[in-house]
Structure formats: structure tokens, C-alpha cells
Amino acid sequence: MSSFGLEPIAFHRAELVQALLEGLPEEARKKYHVGQKVVNIATTETGVVVTCANGTTFTGSMVLGADGVHSQTRKIMHKLSAEDRFSACRNPEPPFSAHYRCLWSNTPRPCAAGLGNNTQGKDRSLMWITGRERAWLLLYEKLPEPTQEPKRYTKEEMDDFAASFADWPVNDDLKVKDIYDSSTAGMSNLDEGVLEHWSLGRIVLAGDACHKFTPNAGLGFTNGIQDVALLCNLLHNATKSSAGPDIGFDELEQIFQEYQSSRKEPTAFDFGVSAAATRSHAWATPIYWFVGRFIYPLYAFQWLLMKYVVAPRMKQSRVLDYVFGEDRIQGRIPWAYPIHTKSKEL
Numbered sequence: 155m156s157s158f159g160l161e162p163i164a165f166h167r168a169e170l171v172q173a174l175l176e177g178l179p180e181e182a183r184k185k186y187h188v189g190q191k192v193v194n195i196a197t198t199e200t201g202v203v204v205t206c207a208n209g210t211t212f213t214g215s216m217v218l219g220a221d222g223v224h225s226q227t228r229k230i231m232h233k234l235s236a237e238d239r240f241s242a243c244r245n246p247e248p249p250f251s252a253h254y255r256c257l258w259s260n261t262p263r264p265c266a267a268g269l270g271n272n273t274q275g276k277d278r279s280l281m282w283i284t285g286r287e288r289a290w291l292l293l294y295e296k297l298p299e300p301t302q303e304p305k306r307y308t309k310e311e312m313d314d315f316a317a318s319f320a321d322w323p324v325n326d327d328l329k330v331k332d333i334y335d336s337s338t339a340g341m342s343n344l345d346e347g348v349l350e351h352w353s354l355g356r357i358v359l360a361g362d363a364c365h366k367f368t369p370n371a372g373l374g375f376t377n378g379i380q381d382v383a384l385l386c387n388l389l390h391n392a393t394k395s396s397a398g399p400d401i402g403f404d405e406l407e408q409i410f411q412e413y414q415s416s417r418k419e420p421t422a423f424d425f426g427v428s429a430a431a432t433r434s435h436a437w438a439t440p441i442y443w444f445v446g447r448f449i450y451p452l453y454a455f456q457w458l459l460m461k462y463v464v465a466p467r468m469k470q471s472r473v474l475d476y477v478f479g480e481d482r483i484q485g486r487i488p489w490a491y492p493i494h495t496k497s498k499e500l
């Protein structure tokens with residue numbers, strides 16, 4: 155039996171998001187305004203007003219900005235931090251910088267499912283992951299200089315970049331030129347960093363908006379989910395113990411501080427793991443080369459890593475305390491925070 159009851163499965167993130175949205179009851183789905191673009195947020199002692207590009211406004215008691223690495227919410231917070239009342243929460247904007255760039259593309263699976271390969275070179279590396287139906291190719295390269303400049307890659311740049319990897323093997327039988335599909339390709343500089351202040355007034359951030367990792371270790375999305383699960387639990391506890399549905403300004407600020415301090419160590423750790431994975435795959439220094447080339451591939455090393463580092467951390471993953479369910483996937487290691495069954499009183 156595997157540690158947590160399932161082997162890693164590669165899937166398209168958009169399909170998970172779609173499944174989560176479609177799995178919501180009708181009443182809850184009505185509360186999702188997909189296709190709206192947030193352009194401004196006003197935050198006061200008593201609430202927030204969110205303005206969208208089409209002029210629609212929404213009022214509420216707080217904003218959770220999970221709007222990605224180029225977060226508009228974060229940019230608005232940066233602007234608000236020029237005011238004296240928020241100056242203690244000022245972050246630089248842009249807050250992250252990129253040392254590497256990455257091209258990704260996917261294709262119908264051309265070989266066995268459930269494989270993960272890694273081809274390494276000086277300042278360049280390749281990852282190949284096969285899911286049930288599709289397979290993903292990721293090509294990494296160190297940038298000549300670290301940069302904070304946003305960069306949009308054209309189709310031509312992407313095709314040229316893939317061509318420079320044409321003869322790199324993705325496994326024993328296939329090369330990049332056999333599987334690169336330009337119609338599914340995307341490319342970006344890989345911003346890296348963790349924000350110092352995750353909240354300002356009644357606004358708080360989660361996911362890539364406040365911590366951006368390189369993707370080699372596959373930890374970005376999972377950390378975003380952990381942010382939201384913890385924050386929602388804290389907010390739910392606060393509304394349970396207050397007279398009405400609203401949470402006062404001071405209490406909200408305390409919740410946001412508790413949220414950030416609880417997430418600080420896990421995100422710093424996973425940020426470091428991700429950065430080290432990128433650099434060891436791309437032989438950034440002789441030590442990274444040695445680790446990437448000779449230590450990490452050892453099964454004994456991977457076993458020790460899984461047993462003493464990965465599993466003890468992974469078992470601490472949070473679930474929503476107030477959502478009941480049945481966890482049908484059982485592994486060798488019990489979760490520290492299991493899903494609550496209907497019969498269990500909270």
C-alpha cells in the first residue's frame with residue numbers, strides 16, 4: 155500500500171477546477187461570477203467594495219485575492235500601502251524575480267501512463283510526465299540575467315526554444331522533436347519569491363499571488379490549496395463564535411496574521427525545495443550538479459526523503475473542517491487532519 159493510498163497522478167489543472175465548480179450545489183454556483191475582471195478594491199473599517207472592468211461592483215466584508223502571479227489584488231494592495239494607515243504592509247511591486255524560463259506543451263500520451271522522467275544539462279533541463287490520457291513536456295533554461303520584467307513569448311520564440319532541445323531524449327525511445335506540439339505550448343519566465351505581507355486591511359492573498367515557486371517539484375498549486383483551506387477554517391471558526399456573519403476589522407486582521415504565520419514555514423520550505431530542484435536539474439553549481447546527477451537518482455535517497463521529509467510534512471495537509479465527507483482513499487500513513495465524517499460532531 156502506498157503512503158497515502160494513491161500514487162501520484164498527472165492531470166490537467168483546469169479539469170480539476172472545472173470538476174470542483176461543477177460539483178457545487180446550484181445555490182453555491184450562483185455565487186460564482188466567472189468572467190469578471192477585478193480592477194479596483196476599496197477597503198474600509200466596515201467592509202470592501204470590489205469594482206470590475208464592466209463597472210459591476212460587489213460589496214462584502216473581505217477580499218481573498220487568489221489571482222495568480224500577476225495578481226491585480228496585490229497591485230491594488232501596493233497602491234493602498236502608500237496611505238499612512240497601511241504603510242506597515244508595503245511590499246515591493248513587482249515582488250518576485252525570475253532566474254529561469256520554462257516552455258510547456260502537452261500531447262496525447264505516446265507511451266505508458268504514470269511515468270516521470272528528467273533529462274539534465276548545464277543550465278537546461280527537461281521534465282516529462284505521462285498522465286492517463288495526455289503527457290506533458292517541460293523545458294527549462296536559465297536566463298542570462300535575473301529579471302522582473304514581464305515577458306510574453308511569441309509562438310515563434312517558443313518554437314525556436316523547443317527546436318534548440320530537438321534531440322534531447324524524453325525517455326529511452328522518444329526525443330523532444332517527436333512529441334513537441336506547438337499548438338498546446340505556453341512559455342513564461344519563472345518568477346520566484348515569497349511576499350513579506352500577505353494582507354492589508356480587509357484584503358488577503360493566497361496562492362501564486364503571495365508565493366511563487368518554480369514548478370519542478372510540483373508544489374505551487376498544492377500550497378495554494380493549503381492556504382485557502384487554512385484561511386477558510388479560521389474564518390469559519392470566527393463566524394461560528396460571533397453573533398452575526400460579520401467579523402470585526404481587528405479580528406479579521408488577527409485571523410490574517412495567524413493565517414500567514416501558520417503558512418510561513420511550509421511555504422518557505424516548499425519554496426526552497428522548488429528552487430533547489432530547478433537548480434539541481436540544471437546543474438547550477440558543482441554541488442547542484444553532484445546532487446542532481448548522482449544523489450537524487452539513488453532509490454535509497456528517495457526512500458529516505460519520502461519517509462523522513464515528504465511524508466511527515468504531507469500528512470499535515472489541511473482539509474475544510476466544516477465540510478463532511480468520506481475519505482475512501484486510505485494509505486499506510488494516517489492524515490493529521492482527516493476529512494470529517496457526517497457522524498462526527500465538530
Ligand SMILES: Cc1cc2nc3c(=O)[nH]c(=O)nc-3n(C[C@H](O)[C@H](O)[C@H](O)COP(=O)(O)OP(=O)(O)OC[C@H]3O[C@@H](n4cnc5c(N)ncnc54)[C@H](O)[C@@H]3O)c2cc1C
Nearest residue numbers: 190191192221222226258361362369372373374375376378
Ligand atoms: C509549467 C507549470 C507546471 C506546473 N506544475 C505544477 C504541478 O505539477 N503541481 C503544482 O502543485 N503546481 C504546479 N504549477 C504551479 C501552479 O500552476 C500554480 O501554483 C497555480 O496555478 C497557482 O494557482 P493560483 O490560483 O494562485 O493562480 P492561477 O492558477 O494563476 O489562477 C489565477 C486566477 O485568477 C484569475 N484572475 C487574474 N486576474 C484577475 C482579475 N483581475 N480579476 C479576476 N480574476 C483574475 C485568472 O483568470 C485565474 O483564473 C505549475 C506551473 C507551471 C507554470
